Structures are given as C-alpha cells and as structure tokens.
Amino acid sequence: MVVGDFANEVDVLVIGGGPGGYVAAIRAAQLGRKVTLVDKAELGGVCLNRGCIPSKAIISAAEHLTMIKDAKKMGVDVEGVSVDLSRLMEWKNGVVKKLTGGVSTLLKGNKVEVIKGEAYFSGKNSVKIATENASQTYEFKACIVATGSRPAELPFLKFDGERILSSTEALNLQEVPKRLLVIGGGYIGLELGTAYRKLGSEVTILEGADNILPGVDQAMVRMVSRNLKKLGVTVHTKAKVTSGKREGDEVIVTAEVGGEEKTFTADYVLVAVGRKPNTDELGLDQAGVELDERGFIKVDKQLRTSNPNIFAIGDVAGGALLAHKASYEGKVAAEVIAGQPSEVDYVAMPFVIFSDPEIAYTGLSEKEAKEQGYDPVVSRFAFQANGRALSMDKADGFIQVIADKETKQLLGVQIVGPEASSLIAEAVLAIEMGANAEDLSLTIHAHPTLPEALMEAAEGVLGHAIHMVNK
Template sequence: MADSYDVIVLGSGPGGYVAAIRCAQLGLKTAIVERELLGGICLNWGCIPTKALLRSGEVFHLMKHAKDYGLAAKEIEADLDAVVKRSRGVAKQLNSGVTGLMKKNKIAVHMGTGSLKDATTLEVKGEKGTETLKAKHIIVATGARARDLPFAPADGKRVWTYRHAMTPSEMPSKLLVIGSGAIGIEFASFYNDMGAEVTVVEMLDRIVPVEDKDVSAALEKSLTRQGMKILTGASLESMDVKASGVSPKIKGKDGKVVASDYSHVIVAIGIQPNTENVGLEKLGVKLDRGFIQIDNYGRTGVKGLWAIGDCVPGPWLAHKASHEGVTAAESIAQELGNKDVHPHPLDRQNIPGCTYCHPQIASVGMTEARAKESGYDVKVGTFPFIGNGKAIALGEPEGFIKTVFDAKTGELLGAHMIGPEVTELIQGYVVGKTLETTEAELMNTIFAHPTLSEAMHESVLAAHGRVIHI
C-alpha cells in the first residue's frame, strides 16, 4: 500500500525544504523526496560553500594589504586544500541543519529519484528500493544544473562547472571564465584573490549585464585594476582541451580571432532545468525551454501539481525559490480548507540580486534604463562611498549607491549598489519597496552614524538636490 500524504515535495533545495517546513507548520502531513543531499545545490554546492570560499579569498586579500591598516603580515600563503576543506565543512554543517529541521517538523524524508506517475502519485527509486507515494498535492522543486559548452563539455580536469571550481584538484595558474553573471564573476574574483591570472569573456557588451550599466562599468574598472582581463562583446569560437590545459579561440569585439592557452576554464553560461524524466510531459504540464510554466502562486495548470525554484522561470535565486515555496505551501493549505492563510503572489520587482565579488554588487527593481524604457519620468540619485565616513574608516571607499524614483509619484523604482557590504545594505531598499515607500519617507528616516547605510540616505537626497556630504 502506498504511503499517503497531504503534500509531497520533490527536491530539497532552498525552495523545496522551505516549502515542506511551511506545509508542516500549517498542519499538513508532508514528505520530501531527495536524490542526493538535503539542502540541494544551494547549501551543498552553491550559495553557501561559494561564500565560504569568497570569505577566504577576501581575508587573504586583506592580509596582503595589511600595511594599509598599519599592520605587518609577512610570508603570507594560501593553502587551497585547507580553504576548500573549510568550505565543505560549512556545507556539511548546514546539510546537517536541514536534516534536523526535517525531524523537528516531522517531515518524512524519502531518499531517491522521484518520477510522477500522475498528478497525485510519485514513484521513488532509492535506498529502500522502489516506493510509491500518494499525495493530494505535489510540489516539483527539482532545480537546475550548469549548462555545458556543446563543443567542450565539462570534464572536471581542465573544463570546470561551478561544482568543479568549488573542489579543485589543483590551483589554476591561468584561468579563463566564460560568462560574467553572478557565478562567473564570483569565481573570477575568488581565484584572482587567490593568485591566479584571470580572464573573463562575456558575449554581451558589458559584464554583469542584468545590472545597471553604471554598476557594470564600475565593476569592470575595479576588476581590471585588480589585475583581471575583461573581454566584452567577445565569443568563444572553439576550444581544444588537452591534458596540460585548454587552448580556446576567442573572437573579440573587433572581429579578430585570437588563440590563447590557459590551465583551466570555468564555464558559467547559464543553467538547464532538471525537468527531464520527471513525468511532466505526459501530464500536460507546459514547458518553455525546459522550464515549468506556473502562475504567481506556483500552480502548473494541472490540478494538484505545483512547481517552484530553478525549474521554473527566473530569476534563478535561492531566496526567490524559498519565497515561492512559502507561497505554494500557503496556497495549498488554503485549497485544503485553511481559512487563516492569505498567500501573496510573487512580485519579481521586489526580488533582490546579490553578487559576492570584490567589490560586492547588489540591486533591486528597475535599472535607470529600464525605468525610462517603461515610460517613467525618473529622478536619479548617486552617492559615492568616498563620501561615507564608515567606508573610509574600513579602507573600502570604492563604489556608490544609485537610486531611481518616479518623478511624478516619488515611488522607489530601483536601487543599485557597488561597494562594501552592499549585499547586506540592499535589504533596506527591498523592505522599502515592499512597503511601497516613497522618497519622502526615505528622506525623513534617521540613519545611524557612522554606518555604510548613510550612503543609502545620501543617494536618496541626491535625487532631489539635497545631498550633504559630497
């Protein structure tokens, strides 16, 4: 006889495990199915362990510049194996934490590969053989994987995806990073800090192309100053992979094709959803390039079947997946008769984006260009960290904060940052946008001194000609 639940979640990443916990909190009998490690890619191979690596790179960078702080540090060396070991330890700790959360919330865990037999039945092949699970509702949270180059698939030796780059067998001497999104730039920043000679290739006309163009320009200038080589408007024509390294041919923006040699290459050209062999097509689920099409609550259009996270349209971010998980869980509870939950649809304009390179970048809402394209008459304010006392005291005065407002209503349309700890600062603007804050409330808010957040205030003031410290 099949095990029966109110909800089964297929996949235990930051979308899946959060959805399962919220379902359990709402009194629903819940199970989760995972084929590899609880916590999914984010906790085990993505967001968290990469931040541990980047922290090591940041500390190493600061140690090399100790004299700038009146300190002496001699014979500084990086132990890559130890750095990776620390990163894996952080991942293991959080994996254990998710395991504990499943027990705490009385969520049944089925380890194995799941496939849909129908909208209410899941077959799981794993450590217990073949199991058949039934549920009133099923949430698909199968995530995504790195896309390969068609002519040079990742081999883990010379051609790496993010997973290989997190557990390298050796330190790259000359590294090529293909793609300048968050993953590509973060690894480029880490390996550059660790001492590799790094080149970044981006097909579009600027790096981190989803960010505001002023942020892109500032980041390129900073990374170049740090010793990276940035090639924009460039494409990879071919790549010869040998035992000793890789030899790509890169077509530059001038049309010339140049051959070079590198020890390793990291491919960061996007993701591919894990939606094959799940049984979606036979149920009539709509897919677009493999991504499951849903409404703003996670419904697939097939009754009882939901989807969240990296297997649905982007942005493909862990916090977006978690939010979708909560929304889907509450929507399911509501459908099952819970009158005390009031799920809110996802608002993509209020999803922050963070890239943990050096310097950090973060943003939420519309860029200045997108706001103008959308027909807004805008007011824009920019404040540089060189005018912020805390940033100067930290020795990190590089970067700025830019805010974009609707000139007619005062609505905060977007905020864009590059500089120290901006991945933490951005949440202030995210809260502001969620509360539909206007310029007036932000200008009249008292910001503590001395803090980096004062630059947020000054940026808002700058949009109205009232900036104080520059």
C-alpha cells in the same frame, strides 16, 4: 501499478530538497499538512552544497587574503602570507556540513518525512520513488516540484570534472590554478574568477556580450570592470568561443574576439555560460505538466502548473535563478495548497552579485521606470563621501535611489560598493512597504556607518542632501 505495490498517500509531496523545496516542506507542515520530501542528492540542494554557500566561503577567504596584503597602507605589516587550498576547502566543507545538518534537523523537527531517492511521475497525482533498495508509489493531494537547475555545457567543451569544470568542480579544487580561463562573464564566472585571482591565479574571462554582467546597470558594471583591471584579470568581451580541447594537463580554447581568432591555453577552464532546468527526467508529461520552449515549467501567479494539483518553484519555474526567490516561492506554494490567497509579487526582489566591489539592486532601473510610465528622479551618493567607507579603505562605488518625481515614491535602488549585499535589505524593505524618499530621509542612521549613504541618496531626491551638491 505493479501487483503488491500499494501506494502511500500523502497530503503534500515535495520533490527537491534545496532552498525552495525544504522551505516549502516546512511551511506546508506548519500549516497542518502531512508532508513527504524526496531528493536524490543532498539536503540543501545546489545552493548549500555546490553553489551559494561554498562559493561565498571561498570568496570570503580570498577577500581576507587581499585585506591582509593591502593592510600595509594602514601601517600593518604582515610577512609570509600564503594559501593552503586544501585547508581552505576543508573549512568550506565544514561550513556546508553545519548548514545542511541544520536543514535536516529542521525537517525532522517539523515532522517532514524525508526520502533519499529519485522521483518520476507515473500519473496526474502519483509519483514512483526509486530508492537504493526499492521502488514505491506515492499518491499526493498536492505536489511541489523544486528540482532546481544544473550548469549548461558547451557541446564542444564537455565537462570532465578534472580540467574542464563546471562551477561544482571549481568549488572543490585542491590547488590554486596557475592559469584559469573562465568562459562566461556572468555573475558565476565573475565571482569565482575574481576569487581565484585573489588566491593567486592568472585569470582570463571570455564574455560573448558587449560587456560583462549583461543586463546589469552599466554604471555599476564599470566600477567592477575597473577593479578587475587593477586586480590583473584579463577580460575579453564580444568573445565567441568556437572550439576547445584538452591536451594532457592543459586546455586549449579558440575564440573569435572582435572579429579576430585567438587561442587561449589554461590549466583549468571554468565554463559558466548559464544553467538548465532539471525537468527532463521527471516524467512531467505523464502528469500533464506543460513546459516552455527552454524546458522551464509554466506556472501562474500562485505557482500552479497546468496540472492544478502540481506546483513548481525555484529554478525549474524560470525567471531569476535565485535561492531566495525559490524560498519565497516555496512559502507561497505551501500557503496556496493550504487554502490561503497567497500569490507571488517580485516588485522588491533583491539581486546580489559578490563581485569586487559587490553589486546589489532591487525594484526598477531608471529605464524600467520610464517604460512603466513614471517620471523618475535619480539621486546618486558616492561612498567617497562616506566616512565609514573611507575608514575601511573601501570607498569605490555609490548608492543610487530612483523615485517618482511627483510622489517621491521609491521605485528602485542600485548599490555598488562595500557590503552592498547587506545594504540592499533596507532598500528592499522600503520598497516592499511602499515608502517614499522622505521616509528614508527622516530615518536616523547611525554615524559613521555605510547605510548613511542610502539616507543621503534619498535626501538628494528631495533636494536637500547635506554631504553632496544637490542637482
């Protein structure tokens, strides 16, 4: 320790102010701990500032534009529809500002000390925090690392922030690209590619795997693929990108597609090939914190690292890189620090993709259920038979319920269709509470609404669905 650098003592130090970090800080403060939160960027983290919220704002605007254009079939004629992207971005930034301001108010209301600076471990229970004007050592009783992740780069196609973009820059464009090339057909590339197509871009997606959205139930993916084709999005799967370069205001990318070399030219290229944990500049080795081979922090069921006084949550702890998972883990870590017997349980974790149509799922797939020793029964109800979906002109998709054949316990639910991101909440609650198909069947659902499809699918498990033929 430098002479004159007297350490500040704190009960709980939280590094990172994203949806995991700020939630952990607030929960720890609620439980009576003295909490300090440090973040080198903006409160709210990637999710609020450069991810979930701004992307969904742009997706919503693109969806509004599509609905206006499609309203003609309902007898609604609208002339002269256009997009002013700079005004769209201004509105999006306003949404972000409102939410980040709310986070700041909540932290202040819970008496959490907030420091803008960079943290670096200097020992097993100490951190050096460098601010704009000074450097100070903090000694903690417990620390929660919640530093998140960042977009992964391709070595031959480095981000330049102008034409070769990560998701961060793609959320701040001031013009609608004439030609947008998306490298990566996962949820980030798919969501933004679809949105910009609806705003007027020519969009091409290159995905190295056999299908877009690898790892997602292919029955749901087929619905999305079909709609991408209708929207005019060009998708190449089994496409291995081999090189790329910028020439003026164009980017030229070469890829091997199905064994054939092809060249793609675009005004902008969005590289969405995954994310890397922000663990490389924290000095974790100084604190005795172990990482796995990909750079994620190893944790147990209570999110404790190899250093028993340090916890890790959210993207840095690996697993699904989801904001709501980070928030959930933040509460668990804070409760463990306070002496409560909390631990993580991901059985009913919701996954949501804001594609067109939306995809959402929770619990087990049919394959996973079989692997875990269940004898699953599967029931699928199509939105084509749902009155509300038809009246919205959004009848593509289905809800699928997977239950144990003997006990009828709910094991998993998969949804592709209108408002799947909201509909999944009922399924998450049902699985979390250990409900069975009869519980959903006996729950009266308002008519005409989209959630009726979940009730119908559950009735199909029991063999007495009304609005579809029972198997």
